[in-house]
Amino acid sequence: MKILIVGGGGREHAICWKLAKSPRKPRLFCAPGNAGTGQLATNVNIPAHDIGALLDFARAERIDLTIVGPEEPLCAGIVDRFAAAGLRIFGPTAAAARLEGDKAFAKQLMREAGVPTAEARIFGPTAQEIAQTRQAGKGRDEAASASFQTGYDMARHYVATRDEGIVVKASGLAKGKGVFVHPEPYAALETLERLMVKRELGDAGMRVVIEEMLIGQEVSVLALVDGNNIYVLEAACDHKRLGEQDTGPNTGGMGAFSPTTALTENDLEIIEKDVFVPVIDALRRDEIIYQGVLYAGLIMTAAGPKVLEFNCRFGDPETQPILMRLQGDLLEAVEATIDGRLDQIELQWDRRAAVCVVMASGGYPGEYKKGYEITGLAEASALPDVQAFHSGTSLADEKVVTAGGRVLGVTGIADTIQHARERAYAATRLISFKGAYFRGDIAMQASNR
Ligand code: AMP
Numbered sequence: 001m002k003i004l005i006v007g008g009g010g011r012e013h014a015i016c017w018k019l020a021k022s023p024r025k026p027r028l029f030c031a032p033g034n035a036g037t038g039q040l041a042t043n044v045n046i047p048a049h050d051i052g053a054l055l056d057f058a059r060a061e062r063i064d065l066t067i068v069g070p071e072e073p074l075c076a077g078i079v080d081r082f083a084a085a086g087l088r089i090f091g092p093t094a095a096a097a098r099l100e101g102d103k104a105f106a107k108q109l110m111r112e113a114g115v116p117t118a119e120a121r122i123f124g125p126t127a128q129e130i131a132q133t134r135q136a137g138k139g140r141d142e143a144a145s146a147s148f149q150t151g152y153d154m155a156r157h158y159v160a161t162r163d164e165g166i167v168v169k170a171s172g173l174a175k176g177k178g179v180f181v182h183p184e185p186y187a188a189l190e191t192l193e194r195l196m197v198k199r200e201l202g203d204a205g206m207r208v209v210i211e212e213m214l215i216g217q218e219v220s221v222l223a224l225v226d227g228n229n230i231y232v233l234e235a236a237c238d239h240k241r242l243g244e245q246d247t248g249p250n251t252g253g254m255g256a257f258s259p260t261t262a263l264t265e266n267d268l269e270i271i272e273k274d275v276f277v278p279v280i281d282a283l284r285r286d287e288i289i290y291q292g293v294l295y296a297g298l299i300m301t302a303a304g305p306k307v308l309e310f311n312c313r314f315g316d317p318e319t320q321p322i323l324m325r326l327q328g329d330l331l332e333a334v335e336a337t338i339d340g341r342l343d344q345i346e347l348q349w350d351r352r353a354a355v356c357v358v359m360a361s362g363g364y365p366g367e368y369k370k371g372y373e374i375t376g377l378a379e380a381s382a383l384p385d386v387q388a389f390h391s392g393t394s395l396a397d398e399k400v401v402t403a404g405g406r407v408l409g410v411t412g413i414a415d416t417i418q419h420a421r422e423r424a425y426a427a428t429r430l431i432s433f434k435g436a437y438f439r440g441d442i443a444m445q446a447s448n449r
């Protein structure tokens with residue numbers, strides 16, 4: 001069996017690593033992959049967004065199954081294109097992936113479905129309105145038409161009426177850089193200007209969601225969804241902020257751990273019943289069948305769990321600790337999802353805890369340099385119960401070098417969160433590259449409880 005994994009980050013390395021353990025011994029290809037996936041799979045030099053080239057490759061190579069990691073190709077319709085060509089693929093269609101790609105759409109759907117979520121208002125033109133203005137032959141600036149100007153004015157006006165913390169979100173895809181948390185609401189005015197007037201995030205920020213700032217522990221709950229059945233995976237926590245004690249800018253995630261101490265079995269059942277079920281049902285009423293991973297980012301507030309966002313894929317770095325704990329066959333779970341028989345599988349989980357510490361390039365999430373040699377990987381991987389998953393790495397003259405913002409996801413597994421942390425941090429101490437930065441407090445709070 002030949003499997004193509006689309007993407008090239010820590011998530012994709014973890015997926016390759018887990019698939020490589022499948023008793024079915026699949027032959028793996030990863031596009032574009034990284035130095036880590038290259039040890040388990042044949043890396044294919046096609047970027048994850050080049051759907052046409054991926055399709056050609058899958059046809060020519062007679063790929064039996066494609067698994068998509070990142071959101072861009074999903075939102076751009078890779079699943080629709082592969083399915084239309086008769087190729088087997090794991091992930092939601094473009095219509096279903098809108099849950100991630102269009103935050104305003106997700107918010108409206110949650111409202112209609114009665115899913116608990118932060119109170120929010122939506123401002124600015126829809127993607128359709130922007131496209132229509134363009135089609136009418138008008139330039140980018142004219143796309144900022146009446147509806148846009150009104151949206152911006154109304155957003156400013158709304159912000160001026162708030163006296164508690166608010167969060168401004170670019171409605172479109174922004175690679176994790178489209179969310180701005182403002183404990184002081186007036187500071188949101190500058191964000192509105194940057195998004196809606198200066199258009200620092202392009203079209204993605206012309207429409208914004210402004211929501212109440214929620215307080216509580218944040219959790220990531222991922223589920224496999226086969227169109228009908230929902231299989232909730234073990235929960236994880238991600239550390240989104242760059243700095244220790246959750247300070248500094250938001251990033252793609254600086255570390256993660258699983259299980260989380262913030263959730264009980266009962267909470268997970270509530271989340272399945274009040275979040276996953278109504279959202280999948282609401283989509284189905286619109287004739288959208290969700291298939292793939294659905295990831296709910298939630299805050300456990302005093303009033304119960306509330307959804308911050310949906311992602312239409314595995315999380316990165318949550319997937320690293322989650323797959324370290326999965327004992328069953330990932331390939332079997334993926335196939336059961338595609339075939340609509342998730343109700344017939346039972347996955348086994350390692351009861352131990354896994355902690356992933358992300359080692360990043362100095363400067364990330366802003367500008368950073370690439371190409372620095374990484375040493376100590378073999379020593380780190382030789383430690384028991386440790387995996388150094390690669391994110392932004394590549395090979396240069398047979399040496400592993402840095403090639404991205406998040407470079408490695410060093411993951412340890414042990415009987416307690418505390419011990420798993422110690423394992424992961426012991427491994428990070430063996431690894432070095434110029435400018436390496438990582439947080440020293442990943443999973444620290446959870447291990448004190
Ligand atoms: P998102 O991409 O929507 O997950 O947002 C990125 C991060 O911003 C989240 O992981 C939270 O830490 C934070 N955030 C988003 N929305 C809210 C909210 N309504 N209240 C508090 N924090 C939020």
Ligand code: GLY
Pocket residue numbers: 238252253311314315316317318
């Ligand atoms: N770790 C957050 C995400 O994958 O979006």
